[in-house]
Amino acid sequence: MYRNKIIIITLVLSPLVFFTNFRTSKTPTMPANIKQLLTKNTCMTCHNLTQRVVGPPFTAIAKKNYTAKQIMNLVENPNPSHWPGYPPMAALKNVPKKELEQIANWIVSLNK
Numbered sequence: 001m002y003r004n005k006i007i008i009i010t011l012v013l014s015p016l017v018f019f020t021n022f023r024t025s026k027t028p029t030m031p032a033n034i035k036q037l038l039t040k041n042t043c044m045t046c047h048n049l050t051q052r053v054v055g056p057p058f059t060a061i062a063k064k065n066y067t068a069k070q071i072m073n074l075v076e077n078p079n080p081s082h083w084p085g086y087p088p089m090a091a092l093k094n095v096p097k098k099e100l101e102q103i104a105n106w107i108v109s110l111n112k
């Protein structure tokens with residue numbers, strides 16, 4: 001009897017656990033190492049994860065479905081026509097490639 005109860009409880013709860021995990025994985029987050037790269041390279045002065053600051057939120061940029069390569073290129077050669085109503089972003093040509101690559105991959109991952 002006791003065993004049956006446990007089985008029933010497990011059956012009832014497992015979809016709940018599944019959906020909770022599913023939702024957490026969809027919530028955009030900024031891991032500490034990424035935040036450090038964004039701060040070091042001054043991105044955080046103008047960008048926020050979910051809110052408009054000077055520039056658009058990273059979650060909005062992610063919705064444009066760029067590839068990581070395109071994002072890397074747009075940081076070095078911004079195209080302000082992509083963001084009407086925003087001031088143009090200054091070209092940032094001195095971000096180390098490895099760091100820019102990590103940032104770009106993270107932005108792409110926000111849309112997954």
Ligand code: HEC
Pocket residue numbers: 038041042043044045046047054055056061064071074075078079080081082083086087088089090092095103
């Ligand atoms: C001085 C403010 C400022 C800084 C610093 C800044 N940005 Fe921006 N960024 C903007 C603005 C404003 C826009 C929207 C207008 C534009 O794209 O020119 C933008 C747009 C973007 C876009 C979207 C490009 C597109 O065409 O859709 C990306 C990606 C981006 N920024 C990444 C970064 C990263 C990564 C850093 C740090 C290395 C950074 N930005 C630093 C202001 C800034």
